[in-house]
Amino acid sequence: MPAIKIRFAPGTKQDRLTIMKEAGKGKHGHILWFCECECGNQKRIAGASLKRGAKSCGCLTRERNTKHGLSATRLYRLWSDIKRRCCCPTDKAYKNYGGRGIRIYDSWKDDPEAFIKWVEETLGERPTKKHSLDRIDVNDDYKPGNLRWATSREQARNKRADNQVHPEFYKLLTEPLVFTYAEEKGGLLA
Numbered sequence: 001m002p003a004i005k006i007r008f009a010p011g012t013k014q015d016r017l018t019i020m021k022e023a024g025k026g027k028h029g030h031i032l033w034f035c036e037c038e039c040g041n042q043k044r045i046a047g048a049s050l051k052r053g054a055k056s057c058g059c060l061t062r063e064r065n066t067k068h069g070l071s072a073t074r075l076y077r078l079w080s081d082i083k084r085r086c087c088c089p090t091d092k093a094y095k096n097y098g099g100r101g102i103r104i105y106d107s108w109k110d111d112p113e114a115f116i117k118w119v120e121e122t123l124g125e126r127p128t129k130k131h132s133l134d135r136i137d138v139n140d141d142y143k144p145g146n147l148r149w150a151t152s153r154e155q156a157r158n159k160r161a162d163n164q165v166h167p168e169f170y171k172l173l174t175e176p177l178v179f180t181y182a183e184e185k186g187g188l189l190a
């Protein structure tokens with residue numbers, strides 16, 4: 001008897017999960033669905049599990065076993081992202097972080113609890129989904145005093161300011177070109 005095909009409308013919310021789209025088959029031939037979890041995780045979950053009422057990527061179960069809530073789960077993921085970027089040369093982002101000498105504060109390096117506690121007490125809850133943890137000085141470490149919640153727009157502004165050529169220097173770089181062009185143009189017209 002063929003299995004009854006389970007369907008979900010894209011965007012269906014099921015507790016922490018948002019079911020996005022069909023995403024191929026698992027190794028036993030069952031249909032997988034690409035899901036986004038409120039904790040920030042993305043996961044392919046079997047349609048049958050969803051039908052049985054799966055509520056999260058697995059973070060709910062993990063939280064039940066610890067004292068942490070959703071916010072701490074997100075912060076734990078953040079900590080492990082930062083740690084990989086700074087400490088793991090095989091991570092694809094390493095060249096922009098650890099590879100540039102950006103480090104993670106010693107007391108946080110092997111202690112996610114310390115990191116989570118500091119963020120919760122110092123920066124508080126992430127203001128909105130659009131905010132992420134930003135380094136104020138992009139050339140400095142993940143450490144107390146250099147972190148804030150910022151939107152990607154604020155972060156882009158920060159990065160631009162950092163990479164920006166000094167206006168006077170910019171003039172020096174561009175003006176001779178403009179001048180030469182004007183000269184040539186003048187020459188042509190003359």
Ligand SMILES: [Zn+2]
Pocket residue numbers: 016037038039040041056057058059060
């Ligand atoms: Zn989750």
